[in-house]
Amino acid sequence: MFRKIVSKRGYIFTYEAIVIAFIFLSVFYIGYMVYSHNMLTALEEKKDTEKFHKALLLKDYFLRNNKFPGKFYNKTYLDNFTNELDIKEKTFDLFNNFSEYKGLIRFIIYPNIYDEELDNISDEICANDGLQAITYNFSSNTFKIYSNVNTTFNNANLSISGMDLIYFKENVYIPKITGMKYGDSINLYGCNGDHIYFKVNSEIISASARVVTNNGNPFITWQNWRYATPILIINNLNQNLNDYDVKIVFDSQSYINSGEMRTDCGDVRFVDEDGNPLSYWIEPNTIDTPHTVAWVKVNLAPNEHKLIYMLYGNPTATTTANGDNTFPLFFDDFSKGNLDNTKWTYNFNNPLFVNDTYPNGINFTYLSLDYTYYNNHNYIIYDINNTHISSISTYYPNTSVRFHANFHKKYEEWGGFYININGNDYNREVITNYHWGGEWLRAESSVLNQDYDSYIILQDPDLYDNWHTYEIQRDGGSSVNFIIDDAIYKTIYSNIYTGDLPISFYARKYDYSTKYGYYPVPQDEQNGNISIDWVFVRKYVEPEPTVTLLSSDVIFTVNGYIYKKPLKSVFDNIDITPNLNVGINEIRILSSPLPVEFLIKTNENTDFYYLTLSPNNVTIVVKP
Secondary structure (H helix, E strand, O other): OOOEEEOOOOOEEEHHHHHHHHHHHHHHHHHHHHHHHHHHHHHHHHHHHHHHHHHHHHHHHHHHHOOOOOOOEOHHHHHHOHHHOOOOOOEOOOOOOOHHHOOOEEEEEOOOHHHHHHHHOHHHHOOOOOOEEEEEEEOOEEEEEEEOOEOOOOOOOOOOOOOOOEEEEEEEEEEOOOEEEEOOEEEEEEOOOOEEEEEEOOOEEEEEEEEOOOOOOOOOOOOOOOEEEEEEEEOOOOOOEEEEEEEEEEOHHHHHHOOOOOOOOOOOEEEOOOOOEOOEEEOHHHOOOOOEEEEEEEEEOOOOEEEEEEEEOOOOOOOOOOHHHHOOOEEEOOOOOOOOOOOEEEOEOOOEEEEEEOOOOOEEEEEEEEHHHHHHOOOEOOOOOEEEEEEOOOEOOOEEEEEEEEEOOOOOEEEEEEOOEOOEOOOEEEEEOOHHHOOOEEEEEEOOOOOOEEEEEEOOHHHEOOEEEEEEEEOOOOOEEEEEOOOEEEEEOOOOOOOOEOEEEEEEOOOOOOOOOOOOOOHHHOOOEEEEEEEEEEEOOOOOOEEEEOOOEEEEEEOOEEEEEEHHHHHOOEEOHHHOOOEEEEEEEEEOOOOEEEEEEEOOOOOEEEEEEEEEEEEEEEOO
C-alpha cells in the first residue's frame, strides 16, 4: 500500500512520486549543467579561434603592408631599379612608419651569427660614407642595419602589453647591406643566405669575389695548408676568460677518408684571425673517428665573439700539439715512461708503464696502478693498503679534470679530485667503485664524513675493462658534473666540497673485514687495478663558451651559375666576369662562413643601383 501525503490544499502525493520527481529534477539539472558547460566551452573555443584568426589576419596585413620596398626610399631607386625587380622572396621592410600599429603589433629581430661577423668587420666596410651602419634599438634589443638606399629611418617604438598576446615566427628577407660606389666601380657585400641585386647600364669589364675579414688574409703564412674551417667562439659571460681551453669537436674520419687530412691529424693547426698559431692538443684516442676532440687555448674578452681557424691538408706536416702548453694548470700523458716528480707524489717504486695501440693504430703508453702487481713485488713504500698517485698541486673549485682511464676491477678503484689528510678522505669528487657501494662505478661527491655523501650509480658493465674518457667539472660549489665519453652526463647538487683539491688515482687492497656489495667478491675481482692513459686540468666556468664550426666552403651563384670554393682559396679573387650582364644581375650567397665582397668595374663612370635582401627570423607579436 502506497503511503500518501495530504497537503493543506487537499492534494494527495505518495512518497514514491516525490522520489521520482526528485530523481527527474536531478537528472534534468545535471543534464542542463552539462549542456551549459559544453555550450560555454564551445563559445570560449569559438572566441579563442576568432581571436587567433583575427591575430593571423592582423599579422598578414602587417607583413603585406610592410613588404619591400617601403615608403621611405629614394625615388630614383624606386623608379629606376626596385620597380624593375621581380622579387620572389617574402620580404619585410624595416624602413616604414609603424605608428598606425601602436598597441596592436610589434616585431623582434635577432641577428644571426653571420650578421654578427659582418658587424665585426663593419668598421672596414663602413669607412666610406656610402654605406651607413644604423643602430636599431627595439624592445631592449640592439642590432645594426647596413644600408644606403633609404632617405630616412623611423626607429619604431611600438609598445604592446597584456596577457592575450600571440607570437608568430616568420622567415622573411629584410633589406640590409648594399654597397659602396667608387666612380666606375662598386663594392657589394653579403653574408650567408643573402640575395644581392644590382643594375648597371654600361659594359662590365671585370668582376671578382673574395672573402673579407678585419685582417685581410689570415692564411698568408700558411700556403702549404690547403683547407681551413672557421670556428666561432662566443664568450657567454660578462668577464674575461684568459688562457681558457675550449673544446672543438670535428669529424676527422671523414676528412681522412676523403684524403684531405693526414691519418694521424699531424697537419691540423689552429690559428687566430691574424694567422698566429694557437696552443692546442688533440685527444689521441679520438683521432680518425667521427668524434675527434681538440682543445685550444684562447683569450676571450667579456661577451666576445672570436673567430679562429682550423687548418689542415698538408701531407708533409707533423704535429705540433703540446699538452703542457695547452693546459698550464696540469697535463700528463705518461709518454716518457716515467712519473714526473715535479707533478706527482706516489707511494711505490718502479711504476709499471705499458705500451699499447689505439684502434686507430696510434701507439700510446699508459700507467698501470695494479695493486696486486705492486704488492707481490714489494714495491709499495708506505700506506701499504693501496697504490696511488696524487698531483703535487691542488686546484680551486672552478676547474675540471678530464682523464682517459680503464677500470679493470669491480671494487676499490677511483680517480678524480681527492685528498686524504690525517685519515680524512671524504673531501672528494671522484669516479669510484669504493667497496661499500656495490659492484658498479659511481659518480660521487662528499665532504667531512660518510654522513655527507652523494652519489649516482653508473650501472653499465661496459665501463669495466674498457677505455673511457671521464670528466669531472666543479662549478665553484653549487654542483659537480660527471661526464663519460661526452655522452653520459650526471650532476650532483649536494655535499659539494668547496676547497682546493689535488688530482688522485687509487687502487686499493681488498678489505676482508667489510661487507661488499650484493654478493661475495670473486677472487679475480679482489684488489683494485686502474690504468691511466692521459689526464689534464683546465679552468671551468658555467656557461662555457659556445663553439660552432662554420661551413668551410663558399658557395654562391651569379645569375644562376654556381661557384664553389674552399674557404682558404677565396681569400684570393675569383673571376665572375663571364656570368654578368648589362642590366639587372642577381647574386645569391648559398653558403659562406664570412662576409663576401663582390667588386664590379665598368668601362665608364655610370649609375649603379644595388640592394641586398638578407634572411632573418622575425617574431611578430599581435594583440588581437
